[in-house]
Amino acid sequence: WAPVPLPTPLQQNGAAVPTKDGSRKRARKVLVVGAVLLALVSGGLGGAVGAYLERNGGVGDVELPQADAEPAGRAPDSVAGIAARALPSVVTLHVSGAEEQGTGTGFVLDDRGHILTNNHVVEPAGADGDISVTFHSGDTAKATVVGRDSGYDLAVVKVTGVSGLQPMTLGNSDSVQVGDPVVAIGAPYDLEGTVTSGIISAKERPITAGGESGDGSDVSYVDALQTDAPINPGNSGGPLLDSKARVIGINSAIRSADDGSDSGGAQSGSIGLGFAIPINQGKRVAEELINTGKATHPVIGVTLDMDYSGDGARVGTKGNDGGPAVIDGGAGDKAGIKAGDVITEVDGQRIHSGEELIVKTRAHRPGDELELTVERGGEELTISLVLGSSDGD
Numbered sequence: 001w002a003p004v005p006l007p008t009p010l011q012q013n014g015a016a017v018p019t020k021d022g023s024r025k026r027a028r029k030v031l032v033v034g035a036v037l038l039a040l041v042s043g044g045l046g047g048a049v050g051a052y053l054e055r056n057g058g059v060g061d062v063e064l065p066q067a068d069a070e071p072a073g074r075a076p077d078s079v080a081g082i083a084a085r086a087l088p089s090v091v092t093l094h095v096s097g098a099e100e101q102g103t104g105t106g107f108v109l110d111d112r113g114h115i116l117t118n119n120h121v122v123e124p125a126g127a128d129g130d131i132s133v134t135f136h137s138g139d140t141a142k143a144t145v146v147g148r149d150s151g152y153d154l155a156v157v158k159v160t161g162v163s164g165l166q167p168m169t170l171g172n173s174d175s176v177q178v179g180d181p182v183v184a185i186g187a188p189y190d191l192e193g194t195v196t197s198g199i200i201s202a203k204e205r206p207i208t209a210g211g212e213s214g215d216g217s218d219v220s221y222v223d224a225l226q227t228d229a230p231i232n233p234g235n236s237g238g239p240l241l242d243s244k245a246r247v248i249g250i251n252s253a254i255r256s257a258d259d260g261s262d263s264g265g266a267q268s269g270s271i272g273l274g275f276a277i278p279i280n281q282g283k284r285v286a287e288e289l290i291n292t293g294k295a296t297h298p299v300i301g302v303t304l305d306m307d308y309s310g311d312g313a314r315v316g317t318k319g320n321d322g323g324p325a326v327i328d329g330g331a332g333d334k335a336g337i338k339a340g341d342v343i344t345e346v347d348g349q350r351i352h353s354g355e356e357l358i359v360k361t362r363a364h365r366p367g368d369e370l371e372l373t374v375e376r377g378g379e380e381l382t383i384s385l386v387l388g389s390s391d392g393d
Helices: 022-056 079-090 119-125 279-292 331-335 354-362
Strands: 092-097 099-110 116-118 132-133 139-151 153-160 179-188 193-209 219-227 238-240 249-253 274-278 296-301 342-346 369-376 378-386 389-390
Touching: 079 092, 079 179, 079 238, 092 116, 099 119, 116 279, 119 132, 119 139, 119 153, 132 153, 139 279, 153 279, 179 249, 193 274, 193 354, 193 369, 219 249, 219 354, 249 369, 274 279, 296 354, 331 378, 342 354, 342 389, 369 389
Parallel strands: none
Antiparallel strands: 092 099, 092 132, 099 116, 116 153, 132 139, 139 153, 179 193, 179 238, 193 219, 219 274, 238 249, 249 274, 296 389, 342 369, 369 378
């Protein structure tokens, strides 16, 4: 008999034919696949853990790094040092009258309770209004007006029954130079105790402010210190301080961005153009208001033609009352000024209008001697004049 051959094994279409070491290849493939899966799982877990730690700051409570406590003192000539010395002497005034109310600033002049501020701050109180003074400590007291003057825009009020007053040290505004650092303190928009800083950006800047009554009687004329320290409504009457915390000016007016006026009451933000009454003028006026209840104004004794559009200040042809423009026996008359003269310089400084002449005059005291440059009939003259005096309102 012959052996019967075994049938050939069936094969799947396209399948590989197994070899003798096929089992080992399959094992290696399983190991490789397993390693890849392990790496993917490990990477995924690591990423998830890392993301969790990143979001939550690690394991345990969060404690942020912080600088150690430092001494509270500051250098005396730093803004903080100046503010620390000056703030106890600065007050906030809340004024109310029959028709108006407002907020302003002032500072203590002496231990008797006298406080210097702007006239336009206390003006809303009228004759029988209420003035409340708030000190840096938070204590409050009622105040009464000792004297005020619209021409200088200055007023002195007084508190009684208050102890521990700290008078502000007065500096010398004649020593101020353009570029000097300054600090302003006040209550802009009733935010009392606000401190800002800047520099003196100009000196002897002739400005006029006020005049809301329409007759010109409440216009103030100031040969001002100009500063870029931010001041706003409510800063009025507050101190402008030098690097030794001494008052060199009384913050009084701002250039308003909306209407271009100099009014200290304009409701607009600071644009870096603030104006302060020099403290040398403020000191003289404050002393007169305390001692006599009113201030004196230095005068030339002439009526100016305020409609004159040329350069300089022209003396009118007649006075406001219909009399002569040059008052008989007045300072101008004694110096030889004539009607129609055009005054172009005061002590060598050029002036361009009647307002500027009044400003330059108000910066002096009665009895001071001025040297005026005058144009008359095409000729230029130099005239020496001793200022006269008139009582303020």
